[in-house]
Amino acid sequence: MTARLLDFFADTTPWPRRLWDVSSVLALEEAWEAGDWQRQQVLSSGAVSWYLHSLERLLGPDHGVGDSRARRELTKLLRSGLAPDSQQRRRLRQLIPLINDGYLRRWMAAVEGATPPSPERLARAVATHLLDRGWSSG
Numbered sequence: 001m002t003a004r005l006l007d008f009f010a011d012t013t014p015w016p017r018r019l020w021d022v023s024s025v026l027a028l029e030e031a032w033e034a035g036d037w038q039r040q041q042v043l044s045s046g047a048v049s050w051y052l053h054s055l056e057r058l059l060g061p062d063h064g065v066g067d068s069r070a071r072r073e074l075t076k077l078l079r080s081g082l083a084p085d086s087q088q089r090r091r092l093r094q095l096i097p098l099i100n101d102g103y104l105r106r107w108m109a110a111v112e113g114a115t116p117p118s119p120e121r122l123a124r125a126v127a128t129h130l131l132d133r134g135w136s137s138g
Contacts, residue, residue: 004123009137023128024062025100027055028074031082032092039084052078063110063117064103064125070095103129 008019031052037043056078059065080088107125110117
């Protein structure tokens with residue numbers, strides 16, 4: 001995992017091998033923000049639906065999001081469509097800080113578990129989370 005993190009962040013790493021993902025937390029924040037853009041008719045409901053569906057797939061293997069109960073709730077919220085003024089969108093706004101707060105701790109628990117994640121998946125999750133929280137590659 002450490003080697004892959006260094007590969008993501010090294011100044012000498014060729015661009016095709018660098019990290020080109022966003023973190024799950026940032027993706028959830030963007031899902032919440034999409035409601036504002038949808039209200040202003042910048043995004044269509046179809047575009048938001050497409051994004052929410054792709055986000056559901058992104059969150060699937062992410063141990064940092066939470067336990068099965070939290071995942072079920074997130075899935076239900078994403079499948080609701082998160083209409084601009086909906087209760088589901090307000091609930092997502094409440095969950096995002098909770099997910100962010102224990103994100104790395106939950107990954108650590110997954111690593112110590114019976115079936116640890118692959119080093120690549122772990123490195124990508126940790127790297128995107130740190131970068132999207134404002135840490136630099138250095």
